[in-house]
Amino acid sequence: MKVFAGNSNRQLAEAICNYLNVPLGKASVRRFADQEIFVEIQENVRGEDVFLVQPTSYPANDHLMELLIMIDAMRRSSARRITAVLPYFGYARQDRRASGRTPISAKLVSNLITEAGADRVMTLDLHAGQIQGFFDIPTDNLYALPVLTRDIKSHYDLSNVMVVSPDVGGVVRARALAKRLDCLLSIVDKRRDRPGESEVMNIIGDVTGKDCLLIDDIVDSGGTLCNAADALLAQGASSVTAYITHGVLSGGAVTRVTSSKLRELVITDSIQPTTAVQSAHNIRVVTTAPLIGEAITRTSQEESVSSLFD
Protein backbone atom coordinates (compact mmCIF):
# COMPACT_ATOMS: atom_id res chain seq x y z
CA MET A 1 0.00 0.00 0.00
CA LYS A 2 1.30 3.43 -0.96
CA VAL A 3 -0.05 6.89 -0.14
CA PHE A 4 0.49 9.87 -2.46
CA ALA A 5 -0.72 13.46 -2.33
CA GLY A 6 -1.29 16.39 -4.66
CA ASN A 7 -0.85 19.92 -3.39
CA SER A 8 -4.24 20.50 -1.76
CA ASN A 9 -3.55 19.06 1.69
CA ARG A 10 -0.04 17.72 2.09
CA GLN A 11 -0.25 18.35 5.84
CA LEU A 12 -3.11 15.85 6.18
CA ALA A 13 -1.39 13.38 3.84
CA GLU A 14 1.77 13.56 5.96
CA ALA A 15 -0.27 13.03 9.14
CA ILE A 16 -2.02 10.02 7.60
CA CYS A 17 1.36 8.55 6.59
CA ASN A 18 2.60 9.21 10.10
CA TYR A 19 -0.35 7.27 11.51
CA LEU A 20 0.27 4.44 9.02
CA ASN A 21 4.01 4.55 9.64
CA VAL A 22 4.79 4.68 5.91
CA PRO A 23 6.64 7.39 4.00
CA LEU A 24 4.55 9.67 1.75
CA GLY A 25 4.97 8.45 -1.84
CA LYS A 26 7.35 10.47 -4.00
CA ALA A 27 5.62 12.41 -6.74
CA SER A 28 6.23 15.77 -8.33
CA VAL A 29 3.08 17.77 -8.99
CA ARG A 30 4.20 21.06 -10.54
CA ARG A 31 3.24 23.71 -13.07
CA PHE A 32 4.58 24.60 -16.48
CA ALA A 33 5.12 28.31 -17.25
CA ASP A 34 1.55 28.53 -18.61
CA GLN A 35 0.27 26.99 -15.33
CA GLU A 36 -0.74 23.67 -16.85
CA ILE A 37 -0.18 20.88 -14.33
CA PHE A 38 2.66 18.43 -14.75
CA VAL A 39 2.87 15.20 -12.74
CA GLU A 40 5.70 12.74 -12.41
CA ILE A 41 5.45 9.71 -10.11
CA GLN A 42 8.93 9.27 -8.69
CA GLU A 43 8.80 5.75 -7.38
CA ASN A 44 7.67 2.39 -8.68
CA VAL A 45 3.94 1.74 -8.22
CA ARG A 46 3.56 -1.33 -10.42
CA GLY A 47 1.08 -3.73 -8.79
CA GLU A 48 0.60 -1.41 -5.78
CA ASP A 49 -2.56 -0.51 -3.87
CA VAL A 50 -2.37 3.28 -4.23
CA PHE A 51 -4.22 5.94 -2.18
CA LEU A 52 -4.26 9.53 -3.50
CA VAL A 53 -5.07 12.04 -0.76
CA GLN A 54 -6.45 15.16 -2.45
CA PRO A 55 -9.45 17.09 -1.14
CA THR A 56 -10.87 19.22 -3.96
CA SER A 57 -11.06 22.37 -1.86
CA TYR A 58 -10.29 25.91 -3.12
CA PRO A 59 -9.07 26.28 -5.82
CA ALA A 60 -11.37 23.37 -6.68
CA ASN A 61 -10.66 23.23 -10.42
CA ASP A 62 -6.89 23.11 -9.96
CA HIS A 63 -7.09 20.55 -7.18
CA LEU A 64 -9.50 18.40 -9.17
CA MET A 65 -7.24 18.48 -12.24
CA GLU A 66 -4.23 17.55 -10.09
CA LEU A 67 -6.20 14.56 -8.82
CA LEU A 68 -7.33 13.48 -12.31
CA ILE A 69 -3.86 13.83 -13.81
CA MET A 70 -2.32 11.91 -10.89
CA ILE A 71 -4.87 9.13 -11.39
CA ASP A 72 -3.97 9.03 -15.10
CA ALA A 73 -0.25 8.84 -14.30
CA MET A 74 -0.83 6.07 -11.71
CA ARG A 75 -2.93 4.01 -14.09
CA ARG A 76 -0.34 4.33 -16.85
CA SER A 77 2.30 3.27 -14.31
CA SER A 78 0.43 0.00 -13.68
CA ALA A 79 -0.83 0.64 -10.14
CA ARG A 80 -3.01 -2.35 -9.19
CA ARG A 81 -5.76 -0.32 -7.54
CA ILE A 82 -6.23 3.44 -7.19
CA THR A 83 -8.33 4.91 -4.39
CA ALA A 84 -9.10 8.62 -4.64
CA VAL A 85 -9.29 9.98 -1.08
CA LEU A 86 -11.31 13.24 -1.02
CA PRO A 87 -11.80 14.28 2.61
CA TYR A 88 -13.51 17.36 1.15
CA PHE A 89 -15.49 16.79 -2.04
CA GLY A 90 -15.65 20.02 -4.08
CA TYR A 91 -18.81 20.76 -6.07
CA ALA A 92 -20.83 18.58 -3.65
CA ARG A 93 -23.38 21.35 -3.17
CA GLN A 94 -24.29 21.21 -6.85
CA ASP A 95 -25.86 17.79 -6.38
CA ARG A 96 -29.23 18.48 -8.00
CA ARG A 97 -30.76 20.88 -10.49
CA ALA A 98 -31.75 23.90 -8.47
CA SER A 99 -33.63 25.37 -11.41
CA GLY A 100 -34.23 24.87 -15.12
CA ARG A 101 -31.14 24.70 -17.29
CA THR A 102 -28.38 24.02 -14.78
CA PRO A 103 -25.74 21.31 -14.48
CA ILE A 104 -25.35 18.67 -11.80
CA SER A 105 -21.69 19.35 -11.26
CA ALA A 106 -21.30 16.84 -8.40
CA LYS A 107 -22.33 14.10 -10.82
CA LEU A 108 -20.02 15.46 -13.52
CA VAL A 109 -17.10 15.45 -11.07
CA SER A 110 -17.96 11.88 -10.04
CA ASN A 111 -17.90 10.81 -13.69
CA LEU A 112 -14.58 12.59 -14.28
CA ILE A 113 -12.94 10.80 -11.35
CA THR A 114 -14.16 7.44 -12.64
CA GLU A 115 -13.19 8.26 -16.23
CA ALA A 116 -9.65 9.22 -15.16
CA GLY A 117 -9.30 5.69 -13.79
CA ALA A 118 -10.03 5.63 -10.04
CA ASP A 119 -11.05 2.19 -8.78
CA ARG A 120 -12.48 3.38 -5.45
CA VAL A 121 -13.37 6.64 -3.75
CA MET A 122 -13.11 7.55 -0.08
CA THR A 123 -14.89 10.65 1.23
CA LEU A 124 -15.63 12.25 4.61
CA ASP A 125 -19.00 13.70 5.64
CA LEU A 126 -20.26 14.08 2.07
CA HIS A 127 -22.64 17.02 1.77
CA ALA A 128 -25.30 14.62 0.48
CA GLY A 129 -25.12 10.85 0.89
CA GLN A 130 -26.75 10.58 -2.54
CA ILE A 131 -23.44 11.52 -4.14
CA GLN A 132 -22.24 7.98 -3.41
CA GLY A 133 -24.89 6.90 -5.89
CA PHE A 134 -23.29 9.10 -8.55
CA PHE A 135 -20.43 6.59 -8.63
CA ASP A 136 -20.56 3.08 -10.06
CA ILE A 137 -17.26 2.22 -8.38
CA PRO A 138 -17.06 1.34 -4.65
CA THR A 139 -17.22 4.31 -2.29
CA ASP A 140 -16.64 4.70 1.45
CA ASN A 141 -18.00 7.80 3.12
CA LEU A 142 -16.35 8.24 6.53
CA TYR A 143 -18.06 10.12 9.36
CA ALA A 144 -16.23 12.77 11.35
CA LEU A 145 -18.78 12.27 14.14
CA PRO A 146 -16.55 10.06 16.35
CA VAL A 147 -13.72 12.61 16.06
CA LEU A 148 -16.01 15.53 16.94
CA THR A 149 -17.73 13.60 19.75
CA ARG A 150 -14.42 12.84 21.40
CA ASP A 151 -13.48 16.52 21.28
CA ILE A 152 -16.83 17.63 22.69
CA LYS A 153 -16.63 15.13 25.57
CA SER A 154 -13.22 16.44 26.57
CA HIS A 155 -14.32 20.08 26.50
CA TYR A 156 -17.93 20.15 27.75
CA ASP A 157 -20.08 19.06 30.66
CA LEU A 158 -22.57 17.04 28.63
CA SER A 159 -25.33 17.53 31.20
CA ASN A 160 -25.52 21.20 30.19
CA VAL A 161 -25.06 20.78 26.41
CA MET A 162 -27.73 21.50 23.79
CA VAL A 163 -27.04 20.37 20.21
CA VAL A 164 -28.36 22.90 17.68
CA SER A 165 -28.99 22.53 13.98
CA PRO A 166 -28.32 25.89 12.27
CA ASP A 167 -31.13 25.26 9.79
CA VAL A 168 -33.92 22.82 9.11
CA GLY A 169 -31.87 21.07 6.38
CA GLY A 170 -29.24 19.99 8.91
CA VAL A 171 -31.55 18.42 11.46
CA VAL A 172 -30.72 14.80 10.62
CA ARG A 173 -26.99 15.42 11.03
CA ALA A 174 -27.48 17.30 14.32
CA ARG A 175 -29.80 14.63 15.66
CA ALA A 176 -27.14 11.95 15.07
CA LEU A 177 -24.76 13.87 17.32
CA ALA A 178 -27.41 14.65 19.95
CA LYS A 179 -28.27 10.97 20.15
CA ARG A 180 -24.64 9.99 20.46
CA LEU A 181 -24.04 12.52 23.25
CA ASP A 182 -27.42 11.78 24.83
CA CYS A 183 -28.22 15.51 24.70
CA LEU A 184 -31.22 17.64 23.83
CA LEU A 185 -31.66 19.01 20.30
CA SER A 186 -32.93 22.36 19.12
CA ILE A 187 -33.25 23.94 15.70
CA VAL A 188 -32.75 27.41 14.26
CA ASP A 189 -35.55 27.98 11.80
CA LYS A 190 -34.54 30.80 9.41
CA ARG A 191 -37.49 32.52 7.73
CA ARG A 192 -37.71 35.31 5.24
CA ASP A 193 -41.36 36.30 4.91
CA ARG A 194 -40.97 38.42 1.79
CA PRO A 195 -37.97 38.60 -0.59
CA GLY A 196 -35.74 41.51 0.46
CA GLU A 197 -36.88 41.40 4.08
CA SER A 198 -34.23 40.36 6.58
CA GLU A 199 -34.23 36.83 7.93
CA VAL A 200 -35.95 36.09 11.21
CA MET A 201 -34.28 33.47 13.41
CA ASN A 202 -36.83 31.34 15.15
CA ILE A 203 -35.41 29.00 17.75
CA ILE A 204 -37.26 25.75 18.28
CA GLY A 205 -36.42 24.50 21.81
CA ASP A 206 -35.48 26.19 25.10
CA VAL A 207 -31.77 27.10 25.11
CA THR A 208 -31.75 29.15 28.34
CA GLY A 209 -28.53 28.59 30.29
CA LYS A 210 -27.33 25.94 27.87
CA ASP A 211 -23.92 25.46 26.20
CA CYS A 212 -25.11 25.33 22.60
CA LEU A 213 -23.22 23.31 19.99
CA LEU A 214 -24.06 24.26 16.41
CA ILE A 215 -23.51 21.27 14.12
CA ASP A 216 -23.10 21.33 10.32
CA ASP A 217 -21.01 19.83 7.52
CA ILE A 218 -19.78 23.01 5.78
CA VAL A 219 -18.96 26.50 7.02
CA ASP A 220 -18.56 28.72 3.95
CA SER A 221 -19.19 32.46 4.47
CA GLY A 222 -19.83 31.92 8.19
CA GLY A 223 -22.83 34.26 8.02
CA THR A 224 -25.47 31.71 8.99
CA LEU A 225 -23.35 30.54 11.90
CA CYS A 226 -22.65 33.98 13.36
CA ASN A 227 -26.29 35.00 13.03
CA ALA A 228 -27.40 31.79 14.71
CA ALA A 229 -24.95 32.45 17.56
CA ASP A 230 -26.42 35.91 18.08
CA ALA A 231 -29.97 34.53 18.08
CA LEU A 232 -29.10 31.76 20.56
CA LEU A 233 -27.37 34.15 22.96
CA ALA A 234 -30.33 36.54 22.70
CA GLN A 235 -32.53 33.64 23.77
CA GLY A 236 -30.46 33.13 26.92
CA ALA A 237 -27.91 30.49 25.84
CA SER A 238 -24.87 30.63 28.11
CA SER A 239 -22.38 29.91 25.29
CA VAL A 240 -22.35 28.98 21.59
CA THR A 241 -19.70 26.80 19.94
CA ALA A 242 -19.82 25.45 16.37
CA TYR A 243 -18.58 22.00 15.35
CA ILE A 244 -18.35 21.85 11.55
CA THR A 245 -16.53 19.21 9.51
CA HIS A 246 -15.39 21.24 6.50
CA GLY A 247 -13.90 24.72 6.96
CA VAL A 248 -14.40 26.24 3.49
CA LEU A 249 -14.30 29.75 5.01
CA SER A 250 -14.60 31.83 1.81
CA GLY A 251 -14.14 35.56 1.53
CA GLY A 252 -14.22 37.34 4.89
CA ALA A 253 -15.38 34.26 6.80
CA VAL A 254 -12.40 34.09 9.19
CA THR A 255 -12.81 37.73 10.20
CA ARG A 256 -16.54 37.20 10.58
CA VAL A 257 -15.91 34.29 12.95
CA THR A 258 -13.14 35.97 14.96
CA SER A 259 -15.29 39.07 15.51
CA SER A 260 -18.43 37.05 16.33
CA LYS A 261 -19.76 35.93 19.68
CA LEU A 262 -18.90 32.30 18.95
CA ARG A 263 -16.88 30.88 21.83
CA GLU A 264 -15.17 28.62 19.34
CA LEU A 265 -15.46 27.24 15.82
CA VAL A 266 -14.09 23.71 15.71
CA ILE A 267 -13.36 22.32 12.23
CA THR A 268 -11.43 19.31 10.93
CA ASP A 269 -8.36 19.23 8.69
CA SER A 270 -10.35 17.90 5.69
CA ILE A 271 -9.32 21.22 4.11
CA GLN A 272 -5.79 22.40 4.84
CA PRO A 273 -6.09 25.35 7.27
CA THR A 274 -4.75 28.66 5.95
CA THR A 275 -2.43 30.71 8.13
CA ALA A 276 -5.40 33.03 8.85
CA VAL A 277 -7.32 30.06 10.24
CA GLN A 278 -4.31 28.86 12.22
CA SER A 279 -3.86 32.22 13.91
CA ALA A 280 -7.56 32.90 14.61
CA HIS A 281 -8.11 33.03 18.39
CA ASN A 282 -11.45 31.17 18.31
CA ILE A 283 -10.93 28.60 15.52
CA ARG A 284 -9.52 25.19 16.41
CA VAL A 285 -8.70 22.35 14.01
CA VAL A 286 -9.04 18.69 15.01
CA THR A 287 -7.36 16.09 12.86
CA THR A 288 -9.03 13.29 10.92
CA ALA A 289 -5.70 11.65 10.08
CA PRO A 290 -6.12 8.62 12.40
CA LEU A 291 -9.68 8.07 11.12
CA ILE A 292 -8.63 8.22 7.46
CA GLY A 293 -5.43 6.29 8.18
CA GLU A 294 -7.40 3.50 9.82
CA ALA A 295 -9.88 3.44 6.93
CA ILE A 296 -6.96 3.15 4.48
CA THR A 297 -5.49 0.25 6.48
CA ARG A 298 -8.79 -1.60 6.52
CA THR A 299 -9.48 -0.94 2.83
CA SER A 300 -6.07 -2.26 1.86
CA GLN A 301 -6.70 -5.35 3.99
CA GLU A 302 -10.16 -5.78 2.42
CA GLU A 303 -11.82 -5.20 5.79
CA SER A 304 -14.97 -3.21 6.49
CA VAL A 305 -14.57 0.38 7.63
CA SER A 306 -18.02 0.63 9.20
CA SER A 307 -16.87 -0.32 12.70
CA LEU A 308 -14.82 2.90 12.72
CA PHE A 309 -18.05 4.70 13.50
CA ASP A 310 -18.98 2.79 16.66
Add this chain to the structure above:
Amino acid sequence: MKVFAGNSNRQLAEAICNYLNVPLGKASVRRFADQEIFVEIQENVRGEDVFLVQPTSYPANDHLMELLIMIDAMRRSSARRITAVLPYFGYARQDRRASGRTPISAKLVSNLITEAGADRVMTLDLHAGQIQGFFDIPTDNLYALPVLTRDIKSHYDLSNVMVVSPDVGGVVRARALAKRLDCLLSIVDKRRDRPGESEVMNIIGDVTGKDCLLIDDIVDSGGTLCNAADALLAQGASSVTAYITHGVLSGGAVTRVTSSKLRELVITDSIQPTTAVQSAHNIRVVTTAPLIGEAITRTSQEESVSSLFD
Protein backbone atom coordinates in the same frame (compact mmCIF):
# COMPACT_ATOMS: atom_id res chain seq x y z
CA MET B 1 -28.01 26.34 -34.50
CA LYS B 2 -26.96 28.23 -31.35
CA VAL B 3 -23.55 29.49 -30.24
CA PHE B 4 -22.62 29.84 -26.57
CA ALA B 5 -19.41 30.83 -24.82
CA GLY B 6 -17.73 30.45 -21.46
CA ASN B 7 -15.42 33.16 -20.17
CA SER B 8 -12.20 32.22 -21.95
CA ASN B 9 -12.71 34.08 -25.23
CA ARG B 10 -15.99 35.96 -25.41
CA GLN B 11 -14.43 38.37 -27.92
CA LEU B 12 -13.92 35.55 -30.44
CA ALA B 13 -17.36 34.09 -29.70
CA GLU B 14 -18.95 37.49 -30.36
CA ALA B 15 -16.99 37.84 -33.60
CA ILE B 16 -18.09 34.36 -34.73
CA CYS B 17 -21.72 35.24 -33.96
CA ASN B 18 -21.26 38.45 -35.89
CA TYR B 19 -20.03 36.48 -38.89
CA LEU B 20 -22.96 34.06 -38.54
CA ASN B 21 -25.40 36.89 -37.96
CA VAL B 22 -26.87 35.21 -34.87
CA PRO B 23 -26.93 36.53 -31.30
CA LEU B 24 -24.57 34.92 -28.79
CA GLY B 25 -26.59 32.43 -26.71
CA LYS B 26 -27.56 33.62 -23.25
CA ALA B 27 -25.80 31.76 -20.47
CA SER B 28 -24.49 32.81 -17.09
CA VAL B 29 -21.10 31.32 -16.21
CA ARG B 30 -20.19 32.67 -12.79
CA ARG B 31 -18.45 31.77 -9.53
CA PHE B 32 -19.75 31.04 -6.07
CA ALA B 33 -17.94 32.66 -3.11
CA ASP B 34 -15.60 29.64 -2.90
CA GLN B 35 -14.80 30.05 -6.63
CA GLU B 36 -16.63 26.93 -7.74
CA ILE B 37 -18.17 27.47 -11.18
CA PHE B 38 -21.89 27.89 -11.58
CA VAL B 39 -23.59 27.71 -14.98
CA GLU B 40 -27.12 28.57 -15.98
CA ILE B 41 -28.31 28.37 -19.60
CA GLN B 42 -30.73 31.26 -19.99
CA GLU B 43 -32.57 30.28 -23.14
CA ASN B 44 -34.25 27.19 -24.48
CA VAL B 45 -31.87 24.75 -26.20
CA ARG B 46 -34.15 21.72 -26.49
CA GLY B 47 -33.48 19.99 -29.82
CA GLU B 48 -30.85 22.58 -30.81
CA ASP B 49 -27.50 22.12 -32.55
CA VAL B 50 -25.28 23.81 -29.94
CA PHE B 51 -21.72 25.12 -30.39
CA LEU B 52 -19.72 25.99 -27.26
CA VAL B 53 -16.80 28.30 -28.01
CA GLN B 54 -14.26 27.87 -25.24
CA PRO B 55 -10.50 27.62 -25.84
CA THR B 56 -8.83 26.03 -22.81
CA SER B 57 -6.12 28.63 -22.56
CA TYR B 58 -4.72 30.03 -19.29
CA PRO B 59 -6.07 29.40 -16.70
CA ALA B 60 -6.53 26.03 -18.41
CA ASN B 61 -8.10 24.18 -15.48
CA ASP B 62 -10.75 26.83 -14.89
CA HIS B 63 -11.54 27.16 -18.59
CA LEU B 64 -11.72 23.39 -19.02
CA MET B 65 -14.11 23.04 -16.06
CA GLU B 66 -16.29 25.84 -17.44
CA LEU B 67 -16.48 23.93 -20.72
CA LEU B 68 -17.27 20.59 -19.04
CA ILE B 69 -19.94 22.09 -16.77
CA MET B 70 -21.51 23.94 -19.73
CA ILE B 71 -21.62 20.68 -21.70
CA ASP B 72 -23.29 18.98 -18.73
CA ALA B 73 -25.87 21.76 -18.46
CA MET B 74 -26.57 21.64 -22.23
CA ARG B 75 -26.99 17.89 -22.22
CA ARG B 76 -29.40 18.04 -19.27
CA SER B 77 -31.31 20.77 -21.13
CA SER B 78 -31.91 18.39 -24.07
CA ALA B 79 -29.66 20.01 -26.67
CA ARG B 80 -29.76 17.75 -29.75
CA ARG B 81 -26.04 17.93 -30.52
CA ILE B 82 -23.20 19.61 -28.65
CA THR B 83 -20.01 20.65 -30.43
CA ALA B 84 -17.13 21.76 -28.21
CA VAL B 85 -15.18 24.42 -30.12
CA LEU B 86 -11.63 24.68 -28.74
CA PRO B 87 -9.64 27.04 -30.98
CA TYR B 88 -6.81 26.52 -28.47
CA PHE B 89 -6.60 23.05 -26.94
CA GLY B 90 -4.93 23.25 -23.52
CA TYR B 91 -2.69 20.37 -22.38
CA ALA B 92 -2.04 19.48 -26.06
CA ARG B 93 1.71 19.43 -25.44
CA GLN B 94 1.32 16.57 -22.98
CA ASP B 95 0.37 14.24 -25.79
CA ARG B 96 2.80 11.42 -25.05
CA ARG B 97 4.76 10.07 -22.14
CA ALA B 98 7.97 12.07 -22.10
CA SER B 99 9.51 9.79 -19.49
CA GLY B 100 8.65 6.94 -17.15
CA ARG B 101 5.74 7.53 -14.81
CA THR B 102 3.97 10.50 -16.38
CA PRO B 103 0.40 11.10 -17.54
CA ILE B 104 -0.87 11.71 -21.06
CA SER B 105 -2.92 14.73 -20.09
CA ALA B 106 -4.07 15.52 -23.64
CA LYS B 107 -5.73 12.09 -23.75
CA LEU B 108 -7.21 12.60 -20.27
CA VAL B 109 -8.67 15.96 -21.36
CA SER B 110 -10.09 14.35 -24.52
CA ASN B 111 -11.78 11.69 -22.39
CA LEU B 112 -13.17 14.30 -20.00
CA ILE B 113 -14.74 16.28 -22.85
CA THR B 114 -16.38 13.14 -24.22
CA GLU B 115 -17.48 11.98 -20.76
CA ALA B 116 -19.12 15.35 -20.06
CA GLY B 117 -21.27 14.73 -23.12
CA ALA B 118 -19.82 16.48 -26.17
CA ASP B 119 -20.96 14.97 -29.47
CA ARG B 120 -18.30 16.62 -31.65
CA VAL B 121 -15.11 18.60 -31.20
CA MET B 122 -13.76 21.40 -33.35
CA THR B 123 -10.13 22.52 -32.94
CA LEU B 124 -7.69 24.81 -34.71
CA ASP B 125 -4.06 23.96 -35.53
CA LEU B 126 -3.86 21.18 -32.94
CA HIS B 127 -0.33 20.86 -31.56
CA ALA B 128 -0.31 17.23 -32.74
CA GLY B 129 -2.76 15.82 -35.26
CA GLN B 130 -2.65 12.58 -33.28
CA ILE B 131 -4.85 14.18 -30.62
CA GLN B 132 -7.80 13.73 -33.00
CA GLY B 133 -7.24 10.00 -32.49
CA PHE B 134 -7.68 10.47 -28.73
CA PHE B 135 -11.37 11.08 -29.43
CA ASP B 136 -13.92 8.49 -30.48
CA ILE B 137 -16.41 11.23 -31.40
CA PRO B 138 -16.12 13.18 -34.69
CA THR B 139 -13.48 15.90 -34.73
CA ASP B 140 -12.64 18.71 -37.15
CA ASN B 141 -9.24 20.30 -36.91
CA LEU B 142 -9.23 23.62 -38.77
CA TYR B 143 -6.05 25.11 -40.22
CA ALA B 144 -5.13 28.74 -39.64
CA LEU B 145 -2.90 28.55 -42.72
CA PRO B 146 -5.34 30.29 -45.13
CA VAL B 147 -5.81 33.14 -42.61
CA LEU B 148 -2.06 33.56 -42.13
CA THR B 149 -1.34 33.25 -45.86
CA ARG B 150 -3.77 36.03 -46.68
CA ASP B 151 -2.10 38.30 -44.12
CA ILE B 152 1.40 37.50 -45.41
CA LYS B 153 0.41 38.19 -49.01
CA SER B 154 -0.94 41.62 -48.10
CA HIS B 155 2.19 42.56 -46.11
CA TYR B 156 5.15 41.01 -47.96
CA ASP B 157 6.76 40.87 -51.36
CA LEU B 158 6.70 37.09 -51.70
CA SER B 159 9.68 37.08 -54.06
CA ASN B 160 11.91 38.09 -51.16
CA VAL B 161 10.32 35.92 -48.45
CA MET B 162 12.00 32.97 -46.77
CA VAL B 163 9.83 30.73 -44.56
CA VAL B 164 11.74 29.53 -41.50
CA SER B 165 10.97 26.72 -39.10
CA PRO B 166 12.21 27.72 -35.61
CA ASP B 167 13.16 24.10 -34.88
CA VAL B 168 13.42 20.74 -36.58
CA GLY B 169 10.11 19.59 -35.03
CA GLY B 170 8.18 22.30 -36.90
CA VAL B 171 9.50 21.61 -40.37
CA VAL B 172 6.35 19.95 -41.70
CA ARG B 173 4.17 22.88 -40.64
CA ALA B 174 6.60 25.44 -42.12
CA ARG B 175 6.91 23.50 -45.35
CA ALA B 176 3.12 23.60 -45.83
CA LEU B 177 3.24 27.38 -45.73
CA ALA B 178 6.34 27.64 -47.94
CA LYS B 179 4.65 25.46 -50.54
CA ARG B 180 1.47 27.52 -50.42
CA LEU B 181 3.42 30.78 -50.81
CA ASP B 182 5.79 29.20 -53.32
CA CYS B 183 8.72 30.37 -51.19
CA LEU B 184 12.02 28.93 -50.05
CA LEU B 185 12.28 27.15 -46.68
CA SER B 186 15.05 27.20 -44.12
CA ILE B 187 15.40 25.66 -40.67
CA VAL B 188 16.88 26.75 -37.38
CA ASP B 189 18.60 23.73 -35.91
CA LYS B 190 19.08 24.26 -32.16
CA ARG B 191 21.81 22.15 -30.62
CA ARG B 192 23.09 21.81 -27.11
CA ASP B 193 26.22 19.69 -27.22
CA ARG B 194 26.45 19.05 -23.48
CA PRO B 195 23.77 19.64 -20.80
CA GLY B 196 24.36 23.06 -19.23
CA GLU B 197 26.07 24.46 -22.33
CA SER B 198 24.18 27.19 -24.12
CA GLU B 199 22.31 26.38 -27.29
CA VAL B 200 23.94 26.90 -30.66
CA MET B 201 21.65 28.09 -33.46
CA ASN B 202 22.58 26.50 -36.73
CA ILE B 203 20.74 27.88 -39.75
CA ILE B 204 20.11 25.48 -42.60
CA GLY B 205 19.64 27.57 -45.76
CA ASP B 206 20.92 30.98 -46.96
CA VAL B 207 18.86 33.79 -45.45
CA THR B 208 21.02 36.71 -46.64
CA GLY B 209 18.85 39.69 -47.60
CA LYS B 210 15.63 37.77 -47.02
CA ASP B 211 12.46 38.75 -45.18
CA CYS B 212 12.28 35.73 -42.85
CA LEU B 213 8.93 34.45 -41.62
CA LEU B 214 9.21 32.18 -38.58
CA ILE B 215 6.27 29.74 -38.50
CA ASP B 216 5.04 27.74 -35.51
CA ASP B 217 1.84 26.69 -33.77
CA ILE B 218 2.55 27.92 -30.22
CA VAL B 219 4.54 30.85 -28.84
CA ASP B 220 4.87 30.30 -25.09
CA SER B 221 7.85 31.97 -23.37
CA GLY B 222 8.94 33.53 -26.67
CA GLY B 223 12.56 32.61 -25.93
CA THR B 224 13.06 30.31 -28.90
CA LEU B 225 11.55 32.87 -31.22
CA CYS B 226 13.64 35.81 -30.07
CA ASN B 227 16.83 33.75 -30.17
CA ALA B 228 16.00 32.54 -33.67
CA ALA B 229 15.42 36.15 -34.77
CA ASP B 230 18.85 37.13 -33.45
CA ALA B 231 20.49 34.20 -35.23
CA LEU B 232 18.73 34.95 -38.53
CA LEU B 233 19.67 38.65 -38.43
CA ALA B 234 23.28 37.70 -37.58
CA GLN B 235 23.27 35.56 -40.73
CA GLY B 236 22.26 38.55 -42.84
CA ALA B 237 18.46 38.32 -42.94
CA SER B 238 16.96 41.71 -43.75
CA SER B 239 13.96 41.28 -41.40
CA VAL B 240 12.38 38.64 -39.18
CA THR B 241 8.64 38.32 -38.53
CA ALA B 242 6.91 35.45 -36.70
CA TYR B 243 3.54 34.01 -37.69
CA ILE B 244 2.28 31.79 -34.87
CA THR B 245 -1.25 30.50 -34.45
CA HIS B 246 -1.55 30.36 -30.66
CA GLY B 247 -0.26 33.23 -28.53
CA VAL B 248 0.17 31.54 -25.13
CA LEU B 249 2.75 34.19 -24.14
CA SER B 250 3.47 33.03 -20.55
CA GLY B 251 5.48 34.90 -17.97
CA GLY B 252 7.57 37.71 -19.45
CA ALA B 253 6.89 36.68 -23.05
CA VAL B 254 5.29 39.95 -24.14
CA THR B 255 8.20 42.02 -22.83
CA ARG B 256 10.62 39.58 -24.43
CA VAL B 257 8.91 40.05 -27.78
CA THR B 258 8.55 43.84 -27.55
CA SER B 259 12.23 44.25 -26.68
CA SER B 260 13.39 41.76 -29.33
CA LYS B 261 14.53 42.40 -32.87
CA LEU B 262 11.36 40.81 -34.28
CA ARG B 263 9.76 43.20 -36.77
CA GLU B 264 6.41 41.73 -35.80
CA LEU B 265 4.81 38.77 -34.06
CA VAL B 266 1.51 37.92 -35.74
CA ILE B 267 -0.82 35.63 -33.78
CA THR B 268 -4.49 34.68 -34.10
CA ASP B 269 -7.32 35.26 -31.65
CA SER B 270 -7.54 31.54 -30.74
CA ILE B 271 -6.55 32.81 -27.27
CA GLN B 272 -8.13 36.10 -26.17
CA PRO B 273 -5.38 38.76 -26.29
CA THR B 274 -4.55 40.36 -22.94
CA THR B 275 -4.31 44.15 -22.71
CA ALA B 276 -0.50 43.77 -22.66
CA VAL B 277 -0.67 41.96 -26.01
CA GLN B 278 -3.08 44.54 -27.42
CA SER B 279 -0.80 47.43 -26.54
CA ALA B 280 2.48 45.79 -27.63
CA HIS B 281 3.96 47.77 -30.55
CA ASN B 282 5.11 44.71 -32.50
CA ILE B 283 2.36 42.14 -31.81
CA ARG B 284 -0.61 41.97 -34.15
CA VAL B 285 -3.67 39.73 -33.87
CA VAL B 286 -5.51 38.37 -36.92
CA THR B 287 -8.97 36.93 -36.43
CA THR B 288 -10.08 33.36 -37.09
CA ALA B 289 -13.75 34.24 -36.59
CA PRO B 290 -14.79 33.93 -40.28
CA LEU B 291 -12.92 30.61 -40.57
CA ILE B 292 -14.54 29.15 -37.44
CA GLY B 293 -17.89 30.73 -38.30
CA GLU B 294 -17.84 29.15 -41.74
CA ALA B 295 -16.87 25.78 -40.25
CA ILE B 296 -19.79 26.05 -37.81
CA THR B 297 -22.20 26.83 -40.67
CA ARG B 298 -21.01 23.87 -42.69
CA THR B 299 -21.04 21.51 -39.70
CA SER B 300 -24.61 22.50 -38.86
CA GLN B 301 -25.59 21.90 -42.49
CA GLU B 302 -23.82 18.52 -42.49
CA GLU B 303 -21.35 19.75 -45.11
CA SER B 304 -17.63 19.08 -45.28
CA VAL B 305 -15.30 21.73 -43.87
CA SER B 306 -12.26 20.55 -45.83
CA SER B 307 -12.77 22.97 -48.74
CA LEU B 308 -12.16 25.81 -46.25
CA PHE B 309 -8.48 25.06 -46.63
CA ASP B 310 -8.22 25.48 -50.38
